Amino acid sequence: MILNxxxxxxxxxxxxxxxxEAKGPLHKNFDKYYNDLYCKEKSFEKAEIxxxxxxxxxxLRKTKLTPNDIxxxxxxxxxxxxxxxCYGALNLKSPFxxxxxxxxxxxxxxxxxxxxxxxxxxxxxxxSCSSHNMSSEKQFRNPTEYGSxxxxxxxxxxxxxxxxxxxxKPSKVRVVNGLIGTIVDYNQKxxxxxxxxxxxxxxxxxxxxxxxxxxxxxxYDLILTGDLGKYGKEILKDLxxxxxxxxxxxxxxxxxxxxxxxEKQKEVMAGGSGPVxxxxxxYSTILKDLxNSKYKKVLLIATGALFSPIMLYQKxxxxxxxxxxxxxxx
Amino acid sequence: MTNxxxxxxxxxxxxxxxxxxxxxxxxxxxxxxxxxxxxxxRIYIMLFDISRNDASTYMIITFIFFASLFTALGFxxxxxxxxxxxxxxxxxxxxxxxxxAALDYxxxxxxxxxxxxVFKLAGSVIFYGVVSAWFFGLIRYLWEVLS
Numbered sequence: 001m002i003l004n005x006x007x008x009x010x011x012x013x014x015x016x017x018x019x020x021e022a023k024g025p026l027h028k029n030f031d032k033y034y035n036d037l038y039c040k041e042k043s044f045e046k047a048e049i050x051x052x053x054x055x056x057x058x059x060l061r062k063t064k065l066t067p068n069d070i071x072x073x074x075x076x077x078x079x080x081x082x083x084x085x086c087y088g089a090l091n092l093k094s095p096f097x098x099x100x101x102x103x104x105x106x107x108x109x110x111x112x113x114x115x116x117x118x119x120x121x122x123x124x125x126x127x128s129c130s131s132h133n134m135s136s137e138k139q140f141r142n143p144t145e146y147g148s149x150x151x152x153x154x155x156x157x158x159x160x161x162x163x164x165x166x167x168x169k170p171s172k173v174r175v176v177n178g179l180i181g182t183i184v185d186y187n188q189k190x191x192x193x194x195x196x197x198x199x200x201x202x203x204x205x206x207x208x209x210x211x212x213x214x215x216x217x218x219x220y221d222l223i224l225t226g227d228l229g230k231y232g233k234e235i236l237k238d239l240x241x242x243x244x245x246x247x248x249x250x251x252x253x254x255x256x257x258x259x260x261x262x263e264k265q266k267e268v269m270a271g272g273s274g275p276v277x278x279x280x281x282x283y284s285t286i287l288k289d290l291x292n293s294k295y296k297k298v299l300l301i302a303t304g305a306l307f308s309p310i311m312l313y314q315k316x317x318x319x320x321x322x323x324x325x326x327x328x329x330x
Numbered sequence: 331m332t333n334x335x336x337x338x339x340x341x342x343x344x345x346x347x348x349x350x351x352x353x354x355x356x357x358x359x360x361x362x363x364x365x366x367x368x369x370x371x372r373i374y375i376m377l378f379d380i381s382r383n384d385a386s387t388y389m390i391i392t393f394i395f396f397a398s399l400f401t402a403l404g405f406x407x408x409x410x411x412x413x414x415x416x417x418x419x420x421x422x423x424x425x426x427x428x429x430x431a432a433l434d435y436x437x438x439x440x441x442x443x444x445x446x447x448v449f450k451l452a453g454s455v456i457f458y459g460v461v462s463a464w465f466f467g468l469i470r471y472l473w474e475v476l477s
Contacts, residue, residue: 147407
């Protein structure tokens with residue numbers, strides 16, 4: 001079901017990133033970066049909290065608002081108990097909703113916030129997300145200093161914090177509509193090929209959206225997925241063309257392949273991932289292009305692998321989801 | 331789309347890993363480690379005038395020490411990623427797994443952190459090592475009793 005919004009605008013956004021992202025091609029568009037993965041903190045988890053906190057502080061400065069002006073905070077991340085979001089949003093002292101759909105979190109947050117704003121329940125909402133390469137490695141895979149060889153399809157969790165403010169006050173960018181994704185299961189079991197696990201979810205959401213809105217892929221200046229990576233991107237293009245006869249060769253890209261220079265930064269393997277991967281690209285580069293009217297209408301699809309190591313060890317598949325939002329420059 | 335069709339699609343877009351190159355790297359690095367170990371044993375025998383058995387133990391301790399030190403200094407993981415099984419299978423891999431886990435969980439304190447996580451990766455090796463040693467010991471014992 002398409003969620004249509006009449007009165008929701010994207011006010012401003014902020015991005016803070018780590019050293020690998022700062023070396024990537026989009027480095028000029030980020031508000032702040034750290035040269036060290038510890039970000040002046042004692043642990044990687046605390047570093048992630050700081051990244052999220054920094055992004056909130058920068059956003060408040062940019063929008064000239066105080067924490068009291070924020071009606072609702074929605075945040076999510078990858079850590080257990082969404083710890084970074086809870087600790088990072090503590091000082092705001094604003095009503096808080098914690099959410100989780102892995103790397104699809106940022107758009108989930110925007111969809112919830114837009115619904116709240118459009119219904120008139122709140123005037124504005126701040127949506128934050130974060131991820132940290134090392135804290136994710138520690139939680140989902142091996143100890144951070146352990147050098148386990150990875151296949152070429154492995155993606156690299158982006159380090160950063162990103163926040164966006166949606167409001168009912170008109171601005172240059174409007175939230176048109178969106179689609180909440182459904183959980184899909186394509187029988188994927190490879191924890192080192194998240195792109196393959198998520199491409200099916202992206203296809204599912206994108207196809208439903210285009211059908212229900214009765215639009216074509218070419219009606220949008222840009223269609224952007226979150227973190228499918230180099231190979232997941234090809235799976236999606238192939239699937240859309242062969243299954244639904246939808247051509248994505250002209251106006252489609254993936255944030256995971258945009259955040260890093262895949263040729264030079266070999267350590268990122270197939271590309272970036274993590275909730276902040278798509279948020280860093282969307283809130284810095286895509287938003288700027290919308291405000292400069294380089295793009296008129298874009299579709300942002302955040303893809304999340306709902307990967308639980310415990311369920312995978314119990315022989316269950318890796319589930320995935322994709323949430324979609326449509327932004328328009330006015 | 332059926333799962334079978336989807337799997338075929340995934341397979342089509344999954345790059346082939348160069349297994350031969352990985353195996354060759356592991357073979358060469360592993361061989362080099364063996365050569366280094368043997369050289370160390372000979373040096374220890376000459377230097378300290380000890381038995382080959384004792385010298386082997388010293389060699390293993392040396393390997394463990396340097397693997398742990400290099401892990402702590404932060405570059406052993408990069409070497410492992412390049413050398414793969416060549417460094418992971420020898421005792422260096424075992425030491426690396428323990429040191430990296432200890433480093434990772436030092437912030438959670440000595441009990442809930444380092445103590446309960448240091449064997450996170452090495453635990454399986456130790457457990458199945460002990461269990462299989464028991465079985466092989468039993469087989470050997472029965473063999474000797476029967477013959």
